[in-house]
Amino acid sequence: MGVIHPDITLAETLPSGYYNDSEKYSSLLEKFASTWSFIGLESMLENDNIVPVTIGDIPMILTKSESGYHCISNVCTHRGMILCDKKTTSSTISCPYHGRSFSLSGEFKHMPEFSEVKNFPSSADDLPSAQVVNWHGLLFASFSTDETFEQYINAVEQRMNFFNFSKLVRVEELDRLHKVSANWLLYVDNYLEGFHIPYVHKTLNSVIDYASYQTELFDNAVLQIGEGQEVRDCFEIPEGHQDYGRNIAAYYWWIFPNLMLNFYPWGISVNVVDPLNVSQTNITYFGLVCDSSKIGVGAGGELDTVEHEDQWIVESCNIGMESKLYQRGRYSPTMEKGVHHFHRLLTE
């Protein structure tokens, strides 16, 4: 049997070593490269051609050329220099170390002082690339050919088919960068249960109906549904949809391993959990709005307050994970299905 028992009523939670051991941390990051990763928004390339991004801990560059979007390695094929550390409008990628240059799709173009080098250039001198998909203005990349993008996004695509994706506009005032002093797993664990809402988020608790809070599991995703107290702050769901007739204030989607798509009647808050090292994590929010008249109300109203309350929790648990007197706990079968599912996906 694996680390996490498949039966939640018998299972113990992830051992504390997963949260504070550097080797475990590195091996978990490898999982990022085995699936699709959110790498940015189409709108980020409106004015620039080159944007540095990461897939797990792999430095990459997102580019836009005439042939479309590309996600290519940010490491020079000569001696390993990082090619770019900020976004630019440049139409070539030039290495700041010895001047090797590449096209926006990663093909080797030129290298000074290499005319005598035999069998050069070869395909090994091009920058390795990942495939890129543009989904309603959200860009995703993958190295793997095992899982298609359709398989990856299927659960969200099916359930949210009534959502007005075509109206989405990036609103940068809603963007945030939160630096959290905790292991990234703690942030995801906390996101995946509504159990803590009445204890930690008093304001949020007053707008959502805790009793009907619901968690659904999918192969690579978890959906949490918060029903609202006020009909006017809820989605208008068309007849024929499985959620028709329900007062849904928020669909909280998490997709393995580190992407959260929070759907509110005003739009989507895209949250990306970026591990920096074993005990530090960046949380980036991108705001995409389809109905600005609904910003600031309902479940997606006080996002900054909720975020700070959550950060206090995960930073405190990060200290707890260091204690010799804590190893692991148990799950609530009614409230912690999502956390159990995440831990199983991680340790499979």
Ligand code: FES
């Ligand atoms: S490391 Fe890039 S040109 Fe030398």
Ligand SMILES: [Fe+2]
């Ligand atoms: Fe929370």
